[in-house]
Structure formats: C-alpha cells, structure tokens
Amino acid sequence: SQIANAVGTIGTIATQMGVNRTQLNRKMKAITGMTSTSYLQELRMSTAKLLLTTTELSVAEVAAQCGITDVAYFSQLFKKATGKTPKQFRDGWTRLK
Numbered sequence: 001s002q003i004a005n006a007v008g009t010i011g012t013i014a015t016q017m018g019v020n021r022t023q024l025n026r027k028m029k030a031i032t033g034m035t036s037t038s039y040l041q042e043l044r045m046s047t048a049k050l051l052l053t054t055t056e057l058s059v060a061e062v063a064a065q066c067g068i069t070d071v072a073y074f075s076q077l078f079k080k081a082t083g084k085t086p087k088q089f090r091d092g093w094t095r096l097k
Contacts, residue, residue: 049082
C-alpha cells in the first residue's frame with residue numbers, strides 16, 4: 001500500500017532514525033504536539049480524504065492505499081476523524097462539484 005510502504009510502522013521509522021520508539025514519540029510530540037501513532041493516523045486520514053475526492057477507488061482500495069487492511073476498522077477511524085463515513089464523505093464531496 002502507498003502509505004504503508006512510504007512510512008512503514010512506527011518501529012521501522014524509529015529504527016531508520018536510529019532511535020527507539022519512546023525517543024521517537026518524544027521527538028514527534030515536541031515537534032508536532034502529537035504522538036507518532038496519532039501523526040501517522042492523521043496522515044492516513046488526510047490521504048484517505050484526498051483519494052476519496054480525487055479517485056474512483058472503492059473504500060476498500062482507499063483503505064489499502066492508506067495501509068489499513070480491515071475496511072470496517074478504516075471506516076471507524078475515518079468516521080472518528082471526519083464525523084462521516086467514507087461513503088458519506090465522498091457523496092457530500094461529489095454534490096459540491
């Protein structure tokens with residue numbers, strides 16, 4: 001998947017930066033005000049919104065592109081982040097065009 005391949009897991013990112021997960025979380029919190037997990041999730045949801053509004057990919061395909069294999073979990077995260085399901089978000093965006 002696009003995001004998963006681009007950034008990997010938090011553990012992989014920490015290793016690539018030469019720090020442990022705790023140090024990475026501290027650095028991310030200092031820079032962004034968010035934990036590394038929260039930041040990665042926000043990145044995934046931003047990518048999902050972009051894909052839902054600019055492509056004809058299915059919700060499952062968008063979830064996979066964002067590094068999430070469980071579509072129900074993806075929909076739950078998306079609704080928590082936006083207040084709408086992926087389908088509601090796409091439908092609302094399409095009406096605005």
